[in-house]
Amino acid sequence: MAKVIYGGQSYECGEHSVLDCLTAQGVVVPSSCRSGICQTCLMRAVKGEVPERAQEGLKPTLAAQNYFLACSCFPQSDIEVVLPEAGLNRLAASVASVEYLNADILGIRLHPSRPLEYKAGQFINLFKDKATARSYSLASLPALDEPLFLNVRKVPGGLVSNWLFENLKAGDELEISEATGDCFYVPGNAGQNILLIATGTGLAPLYGIVRDALMNGHQGRLSLYHGSYDIGGFYLVDELKELVRLHDNFSYVPCVSEGAAPKGYVQGMVLDAALNDYPDLSGWRVFLCGNPNMVHAAKKQTFFAGASMREIFADPF
């Protein structure tokens, strides 16, 4: 008989769903339709096999992180589950290198003290002290066994970013959380076109996602737009140009929103530039990262341009 493990307790599941099993024991799991449709009873498996049926209809990024619907999950073997908001574990990491990527952005590479499971484009929390943390996206690829690669923008008055800019050096130890977030590439549908739009350090997750897609042999178009006020805001330019050289299906368009744009740059807002090039996004996958105003506007505009809500992945910060 399969058991459901939750909150350190083990429950006999019998022929019941995980939802019925837990609620019968007094565990509060939010639920509504109880038919695998409304997705209110979303949970995540941290150990054990999730039956395929329990992930029907879920966003692929959620399924890839072992999220499932408790009402339609009938486990065949023991399964340990948590509610989606359950806290992330912390671990130590040592600083491998620190470098300026441009005048305002620091590239930090970290070696976690134990292997960290993550997808390029997810984020971790980085702790200044026990109570003060900020989230940073992962631009590195786990498959390449690279150190974790973070891009940190100096935020005026920012507690954590200023501390990192002033103090951090190779060899330092600090604390990070496990990775989370659902802005990442899921293999499959390799011919699908993908639009990626970033402002500022929103480039970090997209740099990871682009390389992840290319490494997985993605065949569809990968069109990356990076927006900045002026030329000084761009970074990883040489790396991106090298990817353009190596991959016919990848394009990189830096957009300058204020002032003149030199050759090789587009003048204008990054979202306008992308939609001007691709007015019909039916069937496209879309990634949006960076300034919250841009991300929210872009969510709406790319949805209006035909992208399905289920295919739009966004991370405002």
Next chain:
Amino acid sequence: MSLFTDIGGEPAVNAAVDIFYRKVLKDDRINRFFSGVDMEKQAAKQKAFLTMAFGGPHNYTGEDMRRGHAHLVAQGLNDTHFDAVMEHIGATLTELKVPANLIAQAAAIAESTRKDVLGK
């Protein structure tokens, strides 16, 4: 459940959500009620609502409907706005080539929530 099956079940709901929500957000008569709302969470609610309208499983109560829309009623949500939403449900199903008799059944289910949604 037979209406739900006839309309095409969950895949039909998934197809309908995007079309329906796009219409709602583009409609200046009603889109102010959706400004500032997280689009993804809203899409999930639309999906639950359409599932119910399509005769699918749900456990909405009139009380939930009242509570969930009370803040919008306070902002002036009225029959004309409800009518606009009904129009979009019909147009969405027409676009998906659902037969007229099934559209009428779905519309009747959606219509049955009017009093609760408008807090009457």
